[in-house]
Amino acid sequence: AAAVRVEELLAAAAAAAPGEREGPRSVSVEKELELEFDLGNLLALDPNPPPAAGLRGAGPRREAALRALARDNAQLLVAQLWALPAERAGGAAGPLVASLPEPSCRLPREKPPPKPRPPTRWEQFARLKGIRRRKRTSLVWDEQAKEWRRRWGYRRAGGDPARSWLLEVPAGADPEEDQFAKKRQEKRERVARNEFNRLRNLARAHRASTAIPAPPLHPTGHQSREELGLAARVARVSTASLGRFQPRLPKEPVELPPRGRCSKKRRFEPVLGDLAAERGRQLELLKAMNSKKPALDITRAVNKQLREEDAEAAAAKGKKQKQRGKRGRRQQQRPARGGRKSGARRQQRPAGGNVTGGKRK
Amino acid sequence: EPLVSPSRKPKTKRAKRFLERREPKLTENTKNAMLIKGGNANLTVTEVLKDILLLFPFFSPFSPLRKNITRPFEDQTSLEFFSKKSDCSLFLFGSHNKKRPNNLIIGRMFDYHVLDMIELGIENFVSLKDVKNNKCPEGTKPMLIFAGDMFELNEEYRRLKNLLIDFFRGPTVPSIRLAGLEHVLHFTALDGKIYMRSYKVLLKKSGCKIPRIELEDIGPSLDLVMRRTHLASDDLYKLSLKQPKALKPKKKKNISHDVFGTTYGRIHMQKQDLSKLQTRKLKGLKKRPTEKSAQDGGTSPKKPKSA
Numbered sequence: 026a027a028a029v030r031v032e033e034l035l036a037a038a039a040a041a042a043p044g045e046r047e048g049p050r051s052v053s054v055e056k057e058l059e060l061e062f063d064l065g066n067l068l069a070l071d072p073n074p075p076p077a078a079g080l081r082g083a084g085p086r087r088e089a090a091l092r093a094l095a096r097d098n099a100q101l102l103v104a105q106l107w108a109l110p111a112e113r114a115g116g117a118a119g120p121l122v123a124s125l126p127e128p129s130c131r132l133p134r135e136k137p138p139p140k141p142r143p144p145t146r147w148e149q150f151a152r153l154k155g156i157r158r159r160k161r162t163s164l165v166w167d168e169q170a171k172e173w174r175r176r177w178g179y180r181r182a183g184g185d186p187a188r189s190w191l192l193e194v195p196a197g198a199d200p201e202e203d204q205f206a207k208k209r210q211e212k213r214e215r216v217a218r219n220e221f222n223r224l225r226n227l228a229r230a231h232r233a234s235t236a237i238p239a240p241p242l243h244p245t246g247h248q249s250r251e252e253l254g255l256a257a258r259v260a261r262v263s264t265a266s267l268g269r270f271q272p273r274l275p276k277e278p279v280e281l282p283p284r285g286r287c288s289k290k291r292r293f294e295p296v297l298g299d300l301a302a303e304r305g306r307q308l309e310l311l312k313a314m315n316s317k318k319p320a321l322d323i324t325r326a327v328n329k330q331l332r333e334e335d336a337e338a339a340a341a342k343g344k345k346q347k348q349r350g351k352r353g354r355r356q357q358q359r360p361a362r363g364g365r366k367s368g369a370r371r372q373q374r375p376a377g378g379n380v381t382g383g384k385r386k
Numbered sequence: 387e388p389l390v391s392p393s394r395k396p397k398t399k400r401a402k403r404f405l406e407r408r409e410p411k412l413t414e415n416t417k418n419a420m421l422i423k424g425g426n427a428n429l430t431v432t433e434v435l436k437d438i439l440l441l442f443p444f445f446s447p448f449s450p451l452r453k454n455i456t457r458p459f460e461d462q463t464s465l466e467f468f469s470k471k472s473d474c475s476l477f478l479f480g481s482h483n484k485k486r487p488n489n490l491i492i493g494r495m496f497d498y499h500v501l502d503m504i505e506l507g508i509e510n511f512v513s514l515k516d517v518k519n520n521k522c523p524e525g526t527k528p529m530l531i532f533a534g535d536m537f538e539l540n541e542e543y544r545r546l547k548n549l550l551i552d553f554f555r556g557p558t559v560p561s562i563r564l565a566g567l568e569h570v571l572h573f574t575a576l577d578g579k580i581y582m583r584s585y586k587v588l589l590k591k592s593g594c595k596i597p598r599i600e601l602e603d604i605g606p607s608l609d610l611v612m613r614r615t616h617l618a619s620d621d622l623y624k625l626s627l628k629q630p631k632a633l634k635p636k637k638k639k640n641i642s643h644d645v646f647g648t649t650y651g652r653i654h655m656q657k658q659d660l661s662k663l664q665t666r667k668l669k670g671l672k673k674r675p676t677e678k679s680a681q682d683g684g685t686s687p688k689k690p691k692s693a
Contacts, residue, residue, distance in 0.1 A: 052596045066555050067567070070547075071533040075576050083510075091583055092601055095572040098531045099587065100599045103567065107596045111564060124561040132552050133626035135417055135475040136410040136497050 052104060054097045062105050065128030069102040143233045145226040408473050412630055416557040417494075420474040422465075424481030425455040430488050430511050431480035437514045437606040438478065441569075441584070442554070443525050458491050459614060462500045470498045476553055486613060494552055496618070496626040503616040504546050509579070510609035517605040522568040522586050527556045529567060529587075534575030542615050543575060565589070570601065580610040 061070040079090030111123040144152065151157075164173040167182035174182035192204040248256070257277075261268040273279070396402040407415065419442075421435045456464045458479055465477060475498075479491040486507065493503035514521065530551060537547045554571055567587060574581040586604045589597040618626070640652040 050590070050592045050598055052592045052594065052598055065558065066551060067527060067529040067562075068551060068555070069529070069531045070537065071531065072535055072538050073533070074535045075533050075574050077576065088603070091572070091574060091581060092585070092603065094533055094574065095531065095570060095583060095585055096599055096601045098533060098572065099529065099570050099585070099601060102529055102531065103587075103589075103599050104596045106562075106567065107564065114563075120563045120565055122561050122563050125559065128555075128558060130548075130551055131627050132548065133494070133496055133501060133623065134629070135414050135495070137625070138628065138630035139410040139412065 052100060054100050056097070056101070060098065060101050062102065063128060063130045064105060064109065065126050066130050067102070067106070067125075068128075068130060069098055069105075071098050140234065143230050145229075146222075412632055417476050417552065418472070418474040419476035419478060419553060420468060420472055422456075422468070422477060422479045424457075424479050424489075426482050427480050428482040428488070430508060431482055431490065433513050434490065434508060434511060434606065434608065435478065435480050440514060441524055441606075442556070458493070458500075458503060459505070459616060465493075465500060466495070466498055469495050478553075489613070490610075492549060492553065493616075494549060496622070500616070501618045501622065501626055502545060502549055504542070504549060505613040505615065506580075507611040507613050508608055509611055510607075512605050512607045514605045517603060519602060519604060520586070521604050525556075526566065526569045527559065527562065528554055528569040528571045528584075530554060531570065531572045532575075533572065536575035537573075542612065542617065545615070545617050546580075546612065547573075578611065580612070582608040582610060 056071070056073060058072045061072070062068065063070075075094060076090065079086065079093075081087075106123060109123040109125065111121050113119045114122040161176065163176060165176050165182040166172075167174040169184075170182070174180060176182065192208065194200060194202070194204060198204075261271050264271060396405055421439060423432060423435065456479075458465055465479075469475065469477065475495045477491075477493050477495070479493070481489045481491075483489070486505070488508040488511075490506045490508055491503055492506060494501050532547050532550075536543045538544070550573060570585045570587055572581075572583045572585065574583075584604055584606060585601040588600040588602060590600055592598040617623075642650045642652075644650065
């Protein structure tokens with residue numbers, strides 16, 4: 026009978042799945058989509074849509090459904106956490122401690138990251154020269170006191186410098202000079218210089234951090250020949266006398282006086298200059314006044330007008346031809362011969378036509 | 387130190403430590419939160435704030451008794467002032483009015499300016515007092531679980547999830563006592579509502595190493611509805627996420643990992659003369675004197691072997 030019972034027990038045990046048993050003691054959870062874990066934050070993200078059926082109605086049913094969902098998710102998270110490398114803290118009997126990885130969820134910072142301060146002048150020099158900081162021991166052997174004393178500070182090696190009661194007068198110094206006062210003065214100077222340099226470094230760092238980015242300028246050496254010439258010209262004219270008395274360089278070309286609107290100064294001949302030229306000019310003037318020729322040469326005026334009109338027409342035709350292309354040019358040429366304008370011109374001609382003749386395009 | 391006038395510089399070591407704690411650092415301090423009661427905060431909202439304070443001691447209260455008449459969504463200057471004074475980058479602002487009953491605004495700051503703000507309405511609240519059982523000790527780092535596809539799909543929900551993680555995760559620790567994992571905060575997003583439930587974890591025996599989890603509701607439990615949001619613009623958010631380069635782990639050259647977790651290393655060696663390689667000494671393979679002489683052309687001296 027006992028043997029049968031044992032067999033039954035074994036059969037029952039074997040019938041249950043080996044390893045994880047179903048039912049109230051199982052640790053396995055079925056999920057459609059895998060959960061995402063961030064173990065550094067003890068975080069689990071379940072992308073599955075929650076079972077809406079259980080969660081519809083309010084009250085204890087919903088609470089039970091929520092709890093079941095939470096239980097499943099928590100089980101998965103705990104399974105992940107238990108899988109982490111763990112060790113017993115504080116010996117064999119201590120608590121089991123798991124080492125967490127870095128949190129992978131990206132969370133915004135509280136404050137912007139600190140800006141590294143710019144290197145001081147000494148730091149730049151040291152980097153340039155390759156000087157590295159030597160690690161100094163904190164204690165120094167004091168021969169007099171026969172023990173290890175600190176390098177500086179309270180009870181330093183070599184005694185308190187303020188208590189030095191004897192100072193030698195150096196070889197080349199004035200015997201009346203107060204050496205103690207001199208030492209104190211030197212210390213004050215050193216401290217002041219150190220403080221001054223520290224403040225200067227701070228100011229440099231501050232200036233560097235608050236500097237407005239300057240617009241890109243072209244430093245000397247990057248200007249073209251024209252730019253340089255312009256710069257030289259502008260510099261020449263930027264004197265009180267507008268460059269009239271500026272000496273020129275040996276090869277600098279002489280500039281022509283400005284023409285057109287720039288020439289504000291009128292030029293006059295000298296009072297007692299070329300007498301023959303003056304005489305000639307006056308006689309010409311008298312000749313012109315006596316002659317019966319009309320002042321305005323009508324033919325010339327008319328020809329000038331015609332020429333202007335021709336130029337305008339040609340310009341307009343050119344534009345139209347560009348717009349129309351090859352075909353337009355061919356079409357344009359045919360009616361041009363008997364066009365309106367040439368006809369009109371032929372009518373005008375008789376006014377001054379006797380003088381010039383009839384040959385006109 | 388920045389250029390400060392001598393009157394503003396710290397004169398004591400304690401003051402200096404205080405200021406050093408507040409300045410930007412490579413690895414930052416744990417974020418602190420301020421819980422503020424707004425104008426016309428009713429019992430529900432006050433209870434919520436008090437409960438959160440009880441469970442999470444790294445939330446520093448900002449005078450829960452006094453009411454601050456501010457509207458965070460309209461004017462953020464007072465919030466920013468409080469944040470600067472108390473060095474808190476997270477805040478929870480509770481208020482109540484007819485249009486928005488049982489209102490809770492959860493938000494965070496970047497550089498003492500408001501980064502994100504989300505207004506939640508409390509529909510259903512069960513307080514810690516109402517659930518009568520043993521609670522877990524205050525200050526336990528909670529396990530956070532977010533269930534629901536809305537937390538992945540909707541942009542606002544995603545930001546809310548990020549905010550909630552930021553709020554409740556607590557200090558970042560390198561290792562954790564496995565038996566001390568007692569608190570679980572579970573957020574479910576369903577039908578436009580977010581159900582926040584807080585459970586105590588009971589570790590039961592199971593057949594294997596991993597314990598079986600049973601949960602016990604301890605509260606507080608909140609049913610929340612998302613109302614207005616004030617999310618940071620993308621570039622401001624990206625700026626706030628930026629980590630300094632010094633924090634990035636230094637990459638070791640010549641080391642690679644494969645899918646199975648095996649670490650491979652690369653060693654560079656000079657060219658080896660394989661004929662001179664020292665292998666295992668097997669007596670049978672030892673060169674006989676005759677073979678040696680044949681190889682060397684009979685020049686090598688032969689030592690008679692003494693048995």
